[in-house]
Amino acid sequence: MNRPSAVIEQSAVSAAPAGPFVAAPDAADRKHVLAERVELLYRQSALGIIATILVATVATAELWYDQYKQLVIFWWITALLIGAARFAVEVAYRRRKDDDPEKWLRWFAIGALAAGVNWGFAGSVFFPSRSDEQQVFVAFLLAGMASGGIPLLSSAWWIYALYAGGILIPFAYVLGTYGARLFTELAILVPVLYAANVAIAFRLDRVFASGLRLRHAYGRLAQDHEALNHQLEGQINELMDAHREVAASGRKLALFAERAPIAVLEMDANATILDVNPAAETLFGYASTELIGRSVLHMLFSRDKHGTIDEAWWGRFAAAAQPASAFQVPCIRRDGLELVCEFSFTPLVNDESKLLSVIAQGRDVTQQLEAERIKREFTSxxxxxxxxxxxxxxxxxxxxxxxxxxxxxxxxxxxxxVAERNGERLLDLINDLLDIEKIESGKFTLVPEALSLDDLVRESLVLNQAFAERFGVKLDVPAELPRVQVYADRKRLLQVLTNLLSNAAKFSPRGLSVEVGLAVQGDTVRVDVQDRGPGIPEEFRGRIFSRFAQADSTVTRQKGGTGLGLAICKRLIELMDGKIGFADRAGGGTRFFFELPVHREAA
Amino acid sequence: MPARPLSRICYVEDDEDIQRIVRMSLERLGKMTVELVGDPFAAIDAILAFKPDLVMLDWMMPGMDGPTLFKKLREHPQIKDIPVVFITAKASSAEMDQLRALGAAGAISKPFSPKDLPEQLRAIWGALP
Known part of the structure; x- marks a missing residue:
């Protein structure tokens, strides 16, 4: 029964924003984009290295023949070593285990700067010493290398700036200091070319950056989408589970209703029958098809009987939509037989307190009521x-x-x-039997009133004095009793006192006294009746307040009594919110007592 | 308290044994004059003829029960002021209260003590306005 609510809780939790929906912080975003830039740089790095080595090899061949051979060889070997070093860095990058793109970017920048500076070295060393054609070749070579770096390096514009700077700044210096007017003019144009290239690289860098960011955002979107799908799938599964459980409990309920010995009917707000179970069919003698769609008020409930449920009652009930139970409703069976059924009506309401339907559960109490009536009549x-x-x-x-x-x-x-005494005994027995029957069937009503318990105790002594004298016993009460009020049934309390006094008198030795006392303790008042009799036998103590309890059946013949007196006393005192008991009396005998709540009248 | 002493009693009761005991008790011990009526349907005529000071009614009688007869007496212009005492085997205090609520002058529970009956009736008589 707890499962459905658990399912609801789960879906409530999963509907709350979870990990994938939380916007990633900008820092993490930037790091991702940076890692992509680094990846892009290294991916094109091999192409750059191979192109550099090829171009350097062609240049070496062109510049080979004159007195600078050693220098050319040195330069070429340097270019090869730089290429190898950059390649080694790339391999290390591919095998990296860390997640630090900035480090790898730094290493790449160092490699690019080294390559650029090596070309700058070539320009500044070989340009001045060459023929015109070769100078054009070198200038073209440097311009080509500087421009060719743009597509390979511009995903980090500042690396391109370092690389191209390494090539062009020494070259511009060589051109400016050469002495020819044309070269001086070119020396002014080279920084312009450099600035233009760096600007292009910067623009490309931005384009790359936004492209990467877009790609990254798209990747995240796809990821979120997948997570969302996954979550939706989970929720659908939960809903399916809940649906299966509801269906199962629905089947269970249907089975309960079908097998129940109690008639179950479902009605709408207008008392039209929607469904009935087999027990209802059996009880009223109709098939469900005859009942469904008809008004329960017209079909089943007796129209002209006292206590019936009519349209007015149903209207009030449907408006209040509160459960109503234990209604004894006169009903008519299909064959015309009148029944009394005890019905409970349970309204089913939705979240907006709109009445959806009413479930009525009823059972035939005709025989039970008849049995109760017969019993009452019999008693009377x-x-x-x-x-x-x-x-x-x-x-x-x-x-x-x-x-x-x-x-x-x-x-x-x-x-x-003798005849009179026994006649009275018979009368006592009848009275006691009627009392106990009424008490036990819950039909006993007390007539409580505020009364002085001390006066009542004195009155009971007067009433029982004659009886006690028959046994040669005196009833004693202190001259001064505390004034105390109780809220109790006068006649019944007198009956209890009479019972305790007559018991005490019967069992007291001739010539001795029965002592009656009254004591107030806080909110309780206690009445004691003490005798010097033989005491209560051990084996009898447990059932002294039970019906027909007497210590010894010979006692009944000797002393009289019905064996119901103390059982009635106990029930009467309990009905008056008190308690009754007994204890051994010091020096021999028994002390019976009862306690009642003190009644204090509201000032 | 009425000025004259209680002396004429009409008792409506179907049980002949109880009739006899009540008659002996009231006549011998109480020195009163008693008219016995066994049939509740004959009660009104008997009361009109006898003119009792007080009427005693049994509760359970065949044909017509005490309370029904009591209502008929209350409705009769010549009888309605005669005080009525019920003698009943119904003993619960609620039932006794019910009788007093009907307007009965008193109720004596069965079994009554014939020794005390005249005094009980005189006490009820004395308590009347």
């Missing part, structure tokens, strides 16, 4: 039918005893007393 009848003959029996005996018919034989009086 039992009460009446048993009391009526007892009224006659006890009444007749009392009239005989009253002496209105003159003196009677002592034995006759004794027999009449």
């Amino acid at each position: 009848t039992l009460s009446h039918e048993l009391r009526t003959p007892l009224t006659s029996i006890i009444g007749s005996l009392q009239l005989l005893q009253s002496g209105v018919f003159g003196d009677m034989d002592k034995d006759v009086v004794e027999l009449i007393t």
Whole structure:
């Protein structure tokens, strides 16, 4: 049941911006672009090296024949070494393990500068010493080398500036100091050429840079796109899982409804039946096709019975959209038989609190209600039918005893007393049985009132004095009792006191006293009834407050009593929010007590 | 408290044994005059003829129960002021309260003590306005 909510949480998390969507910082961006520039430089580096060596070799052949042979050889070897060194750097770059494009750029710049300076050396050494044709050749060579570097090096314009500077600055110096007017003019034009080339290189550099940046941005876009796709795929999978789970729980619910012994009906807001389960079909005797589309109020609920659910009720319920349970609704079965069904109505609302449908669950309580009615009637009848003959029996005996018919034989009086006493015992038993039945079926109602417990205790002593005297026992209470009020049912509390007092009197040895006390402790008041009887046998203590509990069945014959008294006392005191108990009394005997909350009237 | 002492009682009760006990109790011990009615449907005529100080009604009777008869008595112009006491085997305090709410002068629960019955009735009589 927790899974669907977990799925929702997951999708909530993955919908939040994750790594690929966070804009990369500019620094990282620049580094990426720089690495691409370096890569571009090194990729064209081999072409540059080979071209340089080829051109240098051709130049060596052209300048070979005169007195500068050693110098030409030296220059050519230097060009080869520089080429080899640059090639070695390229190999090292290809095998690099670090991620430091700036370092590799520096190494490349050193190589390019060295190559440029080597050509500058050629210009400044070989140009002055040559014939006119060869001077043109050298000048052309240098201009070509300087210009040829543009496409190879301009992805870092300043490297090109170093390279071309290495070639042209010494050459311009040689031209300027040569002495010929034409060469002086050319010496002025060479820096212009240099500046123009560097400017072109700079422009190209910018173009490269923006191209690289664009390419990089595009790469990132593609990467993001892929991540997004991946994420979408994940969410779709989650949704599919959730869908499968919902479908599974839907099937489970459908199965519950189908197999449930309780009638389940689904209605719309207008009480039109949308769906019913097999138990509902069985209960009402209709097929689902006969019910679906019809109003539950007209089809199933009895129209003219008290307590029925009508349009007005349904309208109020649909408007409130609050669950309603334990409604006993008179219903009519297809065959016309009247039923009483207990219904619970559960409204299903969407997020906007709009009522979508109402689920009603009902069961037939007709028989249960009938059984309860019969039981009530039986109890009432039992009460009446048993009391009526007892009224006659006890009444007749009392009239005989009253002496209105003159003196009677002592034995006759004794027999009449026995008969009357046993009649009253029977009456007590009936009363006790009715009490316990009412208490246990929850039908017992107390009539509580604020009353003085000390007065009630004194009253109970007066009422039970005569009974105690039959056992030769005195009932004692201190002259001064604390004034205390309780909120309790007067008649029932008197019944409890009478029960405890008569028990104590029955079990006290002749000639001794039963002592009654009253004590207030905080919010509780306690009444004690103490006797000097034989005490409660160990094996009986656990069930003393149970029904028909008496320590010994012979006691009933000796002392009377129904065995229900203490069970009733316990339930009555508990109904009045109190508690009842007993303890051994120091010096022998038993102390029964009950406690009730003190009632303080609001000022 | 009414000026004259309680002396004429009409008792509507279907159980003959209880009738006998009540008659003995009230006549012998209470020194009152008792008219017994076994059929609740004959009660109004009997009351009109006997003119009792007080009417005692049983609660459960065949044909018509005590409360129904009580209502009929309340509606009768010549009877409506005669105080009515119920004698009932229904003993719960709620039911007793219900009886008093109907306007009954009192209620005596069954089984009653015939020794005390005259005094109980005189106490109710004495408490009347």
